[in-house]
Amino acid sequence: MSVNKIKVTVNNKVFEEEIDSRLLLVDFIRENLGLTGTHVGCDTTNCGACTVLLDGKPVKSCTVFALQANGKSITTIEGLSHGKEMHPIQKAFLDKNGLQCGYCTAGMIMIAHWLIRKNPEATRDEIREAISGNLCRCTGYDSIVDSIQEASQNMIPEEEEDITAGQRGR
Amino acid sequence: MSTIEEIVQGKGKFVDDIVLPGMQHMSVIRSNYSRGKILGISGGYTFKDFPAYMSSVGEGASEGEKNMREPVLADKYVNYIGEPVAAVLGKNRYEAEDLSEKVEIEIEPLTPMMDPEKSIDAPPVYPYMKSNIYKKVTLGRDFRTDGFEVEIEGHFNNRRVATNPIEPRGIVAAYEDNQLTVWISTQSVHSIKEGLSEVLSMPEDNIRVIQADTGGAFGLKGGLYSEYALAAFLAKKTGKPVKWIESRREHLMASRPGRGTSAFVKLYANRSGRILGMKGKVIVDSGAYSGGSGEFAARFVGMQMTGPYKIENAYVEAYPVFTNKVVQGPYRGAGRPEAHFFIERMIDMLADKLKMDPVDVRLINTVNSEFKSPLGMDVPPAKEFLEEAISKLNYRKLYKEKPGFAFFVLVPAFQPGETARIKIENNEVKVWLGGNTHGQRHDIFVKTLVNEGLGINRDLVHLQLGDTSMLKSGIGSWGSRSAMVGGMAVHEACKKIKQAFIAKNGIYSADALLKEGADEFVHWRGEGTMNSLGCNLVTCEVNDRGQVKVKECAAYYDVGRALSPEVVRGQVSGGMAQGIGQTLYEEIMYSDDGQLLTASIADAGVPIASQLPEYKVLLSNTRSNLATGAKGVGESPTIGVPIALSRAIENVTGVKITETPIRQELLLRSMKH
Numbered sequence: 009m010s011v012n013k014i015k016v017t018v019n020n021k022v023f024e025e026e027i028d029s030r031l032l033l034v035d036f037i038r039e040n041l042g043l044t045g046t047h048v049g050c051d052t053t054n055c056g057a058c059t060v061l062l063d064g065k066p067v068k069s070c071t072v073f074a075l076q077a078n079g080k081s082i083t084t085i086e087g088l089s090h091g092k093e094m095h096p097i098q099k100a101f102l103d104k105n106g107l108q109c110g111y112c113t114a115g116m117i118m119i120a121h122w123l124i125r126k127n128p129e130a131t132r133d134e135i136r137e138a139i140s141g142n143l144c145r146c147t148g149y150d151s152i153v154d155s156i157q158e159a160s161q162n163m164i165p166e167e168e169e170d171i172t173a174g175q176r177g178r
Numbered sequence: 179m180s181t182i183e184e185i186v187q188g189k190g191k192f193v194d195d196i197v198l199p200g201m202q203h204m205s206v207i208r209s210n211y212s213r214g215k216i217l218g219i220s221g222g223y224t225f226k227d228f229p230a231y232m233s234s235v236g237e238g239a240s241e242g243e244k245n246m247r248e249p250v251l252a253d254k255y256v257n258y259i260g261e262p263v264a265a266v267l268g269k270n271r272y273e274a275e276d277l278s279e280k281v282e283i284e285i286e287p288l289t290p291m292m293d294p295e296k297s298i299d300a301p302p303v304y305p306y307m308k309s310n311i312y313k314k315v316t317l318g319r320d321f322r323t324d325g326f327e328v329e330i331e332g333h334f335n336n337r338r339v340a341t342n343p344i345e346p347r348g349i350v351a352a353y354e355d356n357q358l359t360v361w362i363s364t365q366s367v368h369s370i371k372e373g374l375s376e377v378l379s380m381p382e383d384n385i386r387v388i389q390a391d392t393g394g395a396f397g398l399k400g401g402l403y404s405e406y407a408l409a410a411f412l413a414k415k416t417g418k419p420v421k422w423i424e425s426r427r428e429h430l431m432a433s434r435p436g437r438g439t440s441a442f443v444k445l446y447a448n449r450s451g452r453i454l455g456m457k458g459k460v461i462v463d464s465g466a467y468s469g470g471s472g473e474f475a476a477r478f479v480g481m482q483m484t485g486p487y488k489i490e491n492a493y494v495e496a497y498p499v500f501t502n503k504v505v506q507g508p509y510r511g512a513g514r515p516e517a518h519f520f521i522e523r524m525i526d527m528l529a530d531k532l533k534m535d536p537v538d539v540r541l542i543n544t545v546n547s548e549f550k551s552p553l554g555m556d557v558p559p560a561k562e563f564l565e566e567a568i569s570k571l572n573y574r575k576l577y578k579e580k581p582g583f584a585f586f587v588l589v590p591a592f593q594p595g596e597t598a599r600i601k602i603e604n605n606e607v608k609v610w611l612g613g614n615t616h617g618q619r620h621d622i623f624v625k626t627l628v629n630e631g632l633g634i635n636r637d638l639v640h641l642q643l644g645d646t647s648m649l650k651s652g653i654g655s656w657g658s659r660s661a662m663v664g665g666m667a668v669h670e671a672c673k674k675i676k677q678a679f680i681a682k683n684g685i686y687s688a689d690a691l692l693k694e695g696a697d698e699f700v701h702w703r704g705e706g707t708m709n710s711l712g713c714n715l716v717t718c719e720v721n722d723r724g725q726v727k728v729k730e731c732a733a734y735y736d737v738g739r740a741l742s743p744e745v746v747r748g749q750v751s752g753g754m755a756q757g758i759g760q761t762l763y764e765e766i767m768y769s770d771d772g773q774l775l776t777a778s779i780a781d782a783g784v785p786i787a788s789q790l791p792e793y794k795v796l797l798s799n800t801r802s803n804l805a806t807g808a809k810g811v812g813e814s815p816t817i818g819v820p821i822a823l824s825r826a827i828e829n830v831t832g833v834k835i836t837e838t839p840i841r842q843e844l845l846l847r848s849m850k851h
Contacts, residue, residue, distance in 0.1 A: 030272070039270070044195035045188015047393075049344040050426040050779045057344055085188030098186045105748050109617025110185035111192065111345040111393025136787040143779065145344050145394050146617050147748060148755030149787040 014078040018043070019087030027074050033067075034058045036074035037084060045085040045114045049143070056142030059115035060084050066122045068141075085114035088121070097121055097159040106155030108146035115142050120156045128160050179621070179643040180391050193348040193363045193390035198419040201350070202267040204409055205274035206422070207281045208432060209256035209263055212290035212502040212772025213303070216254055221281040222264030225253040228411050233376035234469040236369040236401030237508045237591070237656040238478070242313075242468020245306055248505065250377065250404045250411075256285060257303065257466035258504045259774050260431030262404045267412060267420065290502035290772035294463035295440060297499040303466070310500040312464065313473050317480040318552045321491040326446035326454055330531055332524055335837035336516050336820075338438035338463060338766040339759075340782050341509045343616075345393025346424035347433055349406050351413035358385045358410055363392045365400040365614055366654030367644035373402030374410055389644035392616035396756070397508035398433060399616065400656050401470075430782055431774050434470055435766050436509020437838075438463035439479055439516040445524045446491075451532050451539045455491035458483050458520065463506055464498040470505035472498035475513045478589075482517035484551045485525075486560040486587045486711060487543040492552040502772055508656065510756055511816035518586040522821040523836065526582075526828070536825070537568055540585050556707045557587055558736075563798070567713035567734040570796050576717060576730065582825025584714040584818040588735075590810030591657025595703035598667035599649050600628070600675060602696040607632075607639045611664045612652025612701075614644035618749060618812065623661050623741040624668055627806060631672025633688040650699065658810030661741050665806045667702040674698050708802060710736045710809040714757075714818030718826045724846030726762055726827060732794035735814050739807030740797055749812050750795045757819025759785040765839050783839065 010029045015022065018041060025040055037043050037060065048070055049057035058070040061083040088095035097117050100106065107113040116139060123130055123138040130138065135153050144152060180190040207222055231247040234240055241247070252263045264281050268274030291297050297310040323329070350361040358380060364370055367387040375382045392399065405422050413420040424433065439462050446455035460479050464472025476496035484492050525543075529536035544560040551557055564585055568574065573583060597612035609624050621641040628639045642648065655664070675696045680686050683694075712735040719727045733750050740746040763783030767775040776782045801807035824835040833848040 028272070035271075038195075043188070044192075045190070047192070047345070048194070048423075049346070052426060052778045052780075054778060054780045055344055055426075055784075089187050094183070094187060101186050102182060105744050107182065107186065108619065108748055108752065109343070109345065109392065109394040110180075110182070110190055111343070111617075113186060114188050117186070132792075133788075136790075140786040140788040143344055143784050143786065145342055145396070145756075145784065146752045148751035148753070148793060149790055150751050150792050151748060153787070 012075055014075060016077050017081040019083060029075055031074045032070060033072040033074045033077055034069035037069060043084050043086050047111055047114060049111065054143065056115040056119065057112050059118045059142060061118055061122060066119050085117060088117065096162040100155040100159035100162065104155040104158055105151045112142060112144045116144065116152055120159060123156065124160045124163055130160060132157065179641055190391045192345060192393055193350060193361055194423045196350045196361050196390060198350065198352055201419040201421055202269060202416065203271045203274040204412060204420050204422040205266050205268065205278040206262045206405060207264040207278050207283060209252060209259060209261040209285065211256060211285050211287045212259045212292065213288045214256050214285040215288060216252060216256060217284040217286055219264055219283050222266045223412065224264045225249055225251040230377050230407065232404060232469050233373045233402060235373040236366055236654060237397065238471035238474035238512060239401050239469060240473040242473065246312060246468035248467035248469055250407045258502050259772060260428065260504060262408065265408050265412065267416065292501060292768055292770060292772055294461050294499050294501050297501050298461065298497055303500050303502065311497050312468060312500060313498055315476045315480060315496040317494045317554060318492040320493045321455055323446060323455065327449045328447045328531065329444060330524065330527055331444045332527055333442050333836060334520050334523055335440040336437040336519055337838065338435045339509055339764045340430055340435045340766050341396040341398035342429065342779060342782060342784050343394030343396055343398060346426060346429050347399065347403065348423040349409050350419060350421045351410040352419040353414040353417065356384055358414065359388065360410060361388050361390050362406065363390055363399055364644065365395045365616055365656055366652065367614060367646050368612065368652040369400060369654055370402060370406065371646045374407060377407040378410055387646045389614045392614065395616040396510045397436060397512055397656060400654050401507065403433065426779050427777050430766065430777055432504055434505055434507025436507060436512060437516060438506050439475065441520045443520050443524050445528055447528055449532065451528065451534050451542045453487060453489050453543050456484055456489050458494040460494060460496035462496065462498040463501050463503065465501060465503045465505035467505050470507050471512065472506050475506065478513035479517045481553050481555050482514060482587065482589060483521055484553055485518055485521040486557055486585055488545045488549065494553060510753065511813045514589060514813055515817045515820060518817050519821055522584055523824065526825050537573055537583050540564060555587060555589060556709050558709055558711055560711060563711045563736060564713065566798065570734045571713060571715040571732050573715060579717045580826060580829035581715050581717045582822040582829060584821035586712055586817045588658060588710050588712055588810050588814050588817065590662060590708055591659045592663065592704040592708045594653065595701060596663040596667045597649060597652045597699065597701045598664065598671050599699045600671045600696065602692060605638065605692045607634055608642050609639065609668065610642050610645065610649040612649060613655030613660045613664050615641065615655060618660065619745045620660055620664065622745050623665055626741050627665055627668045628672060631669055632676060632691065634692065651701065658812040662708060662804065662808045662810055663702065663704050665741060665808050666804055667700050669806050670702045671698045671700040674700065708809060710738065712736065712814040712818055714822040716819065716822035716826045718823065718830060720827060720830050720845055724842040724849060728758055728791040728823065730794065731791045732796065733815060733818065734796045734798065735811060736798045736800055736809060737811040738802040738809030739799055741806065741808055746797065746811055747795050750815050751793045753812065753815030754793050754819050755785055755790055757816045758790060758823060759783060761820040761823045761838050761840060763839055
């Protein structure tokens with residue numbers, strides 16, 4: 009086991025930790041930081057339940073080493089709501105029945121967050137394409153597409169700028 | 179139970195989120211061969227440490243003879259790839275996996291039996307058996323086949339499909355003062371408790387099973403598995419809590435898949451399309467041991483093989499057979515999709531033979547009165563519903579687009595009813611159900627029914643997760659039953675509470691009841707059957723690479739009174755995705771020598787968003803005769819969609835479809851000619 013020191017910003021909070029070099033990012037997030045909203049579904053970069061934003065870009069944290077996040081900024085599902093106020097994407101998933109069992113939801117919301125910032129006017133087909141690296145076994149996806157479409161109409165661009173700024177580690 | 183608001187913010191509490199002081203992680207060492215003789219094992223906990231056999235509990239599980247039962251850890255022989263052979267404990271998952279690498283297992287490979295249809299006549303896998311048929315089942319009465327004007331035959335197969343909930347299986351077990359406590363992702367805490375009690379030879383009173391938030395199940399999580407018994411055993415043995423979380427690869431090799439059923443079918447008819455007889459031979463790929471759903475599936479598939487049609491003569495022989503694969507289990511539909519695929523494919527073939535519209539053949543063979551089929555299924559009045567469906571689904575208007583059509587009976591697991599407990603305390607209502615919600619949002623119908631029954635504000639009503647210490651008995655959430663039978667249990671409990679309150683206080687007041695409190699347990703028993711009808715229509719395009727794009731995907735189902743229309747819509751949409759998945763992509767595939775070829779969730783074919791269409795969901799809100807008005811729904815789409823989609827593909831390509839999944843190479847090969 010080789011131990012390394014990393015410094016990462018998670019949800020705008022700085023963490024300095026000593027970790028085993030083989031530790032996966034998802035285990036660092038879940039076990040070391042106790043942020044269990046990010047899930048593991050397939051271990052092989054297929055299902056996307058472990059999707060988080062790394063410097064603003066979506067990564068599947070089950071196949072990224074925690075070391076690779078050194079000096080970078082991570083946003084997880086827990087970093088989206090402002091206190092008791094839910095993020096518009098979270099609200100839209102509630103409103104449009106975008107989840108049933110809820111296990112894939114964190115990953116879906118993170119990928120949606122990335123998509124909406126990149127393409128606020130994404131069509132249904134573009135949304136489907138964007139979430140095709142994230143598996144849902146319950147909904148058949150149409151209500152997830154509904155949710156993301158609704159969220160994109162309700163998100164205020166300026167508000168999102170703050171999160172991006174944090175992710176850049178400014 | 180975490181609320182949906184908590185889950186959407188990442189604050190759910192799934193089993194892998196549970197951490198106990200001193201908790202160890204279990205890693206399981208498995209067979210790399212589908213069949214072999216164990217020559218030696220060094221290291222780890224083995225059969226010698228825990229010489230126990232599995233019990234069969236949960237949906238459709240049957241015990242079988244004693245010597246057919248699966249050992250918790252393989253003893254002398256391994257009989258499927260992925261079979262647990264040994265286990266190790268580490269302080270975290272990384273250490274446990276390192277330790278598992280140090281366990282050495284020497285296995286002498288033997289030739290595995292991988293093909294269920296060959297298994298029937300092949301030398302038995304188990305020397306003490308006469309054949310690989312573990313129980314022959316016959317239904318209906320055999321009949322003479324001379325004198326029918328038309329006779330057609332078909333051979334069909336629904337290959338094995340993994341359930342693949344996005345949350346894999348998992349358990350945390352702790353043992354203290356003679357008391358075993360487990361937290362688990364499940365459809366039925368009571369089945370798990372019963373199973374653990376049998377395998378560990380522990381009194382049920384010393385076991386408490388608590389459900390964690392459950393991330394999908396689809397039949398997978400209703401029964402007991404070796405790993406659960408092992409984790410509980412090791413928690414007891416070491417005195418420290420044990421956690422086990424399944425990897426996806428383990429899921430694909432060692433958790434119970436569904437389908438895996440084939441059939442030879444003959445239909446006898448007259449030239450005007452009236453069906454006069456049906457004969458079938460059904461083969462269920464039951465896997466390597468009893469304890470799964472093979473025996474049940476054989477009987478259940480057989481029973482439904484005349485579909486909603488009035489066919490006077492019917493006879494089915496069904497064979498659950500052993501193969502060197504993981505034991506078969508229920509997957510959403512569990513026998514219903516298979517039976518209907520067989521009869522519905524035959525109806526379409528008969529229509530082709532007689533040059534009739536397949537929907538007209540369906541109309542000719544349905545009646546407007548209830549009857550019991552010669553194979554034992556109660557069929558509701560079908561003709562009027564079918565006519566309605568043809569019209570609502572626009573079949574005639576869409577005819578140019580070559581739609582496929584499906585008609586089926588949904589046979590829900592109505593008996594033996596379900597339990598519920600309602601406890602009113604501190605101005606709040608807590609509800610426990612015997613069937614545990616695992617993504618279907620049972621909390622919504624519970625709020626509705628308590629509000630209707632007791633006039634209490636929905637916001638004060640909270641469904642609890644399964645917990646055997648809070649509810650004395652329970653069945654489980656499967657077989658399209660929960661809103662129907664769980665709903666009735668809630669309804670009855672409300673009724674009793676209200677009556678008791680009136681008997682004591684004269685007039686009823688919800689506010690006074692909330693202050694006074696109540697605690698009522700009910701086991702509502704379903705008598706008879708509560709079968710209902712459904713139709714699907716699908717159109718598609720197939721490109722020159724043999725890739726299928728589903729265009730119209732529509733349903734018209736009799737769900738009774740939809741207690742929550744948005745939940746019903748979600749159930750239907752999600753089920754349609756699984757129906758499309760089974761038809762086009764999903765399969766658990768082995769090489770002839772028994773190596774697993776589908777070892778990732780992508781290989782196993784779980785569909786992605788860009789492969790799936792938008793759905794059209796139409797409901798016939800005809801109340802059932804239950805006080806709640808509900809009927810079943812959850813499994814309907816997995817029955818109807820594969821049938822309708824298979825036919826749509828047949829219509830578009832001219833390729834005769836006899837099995838699922840429909841492999842792209844089949845369409846590609848046939849289209850080139």
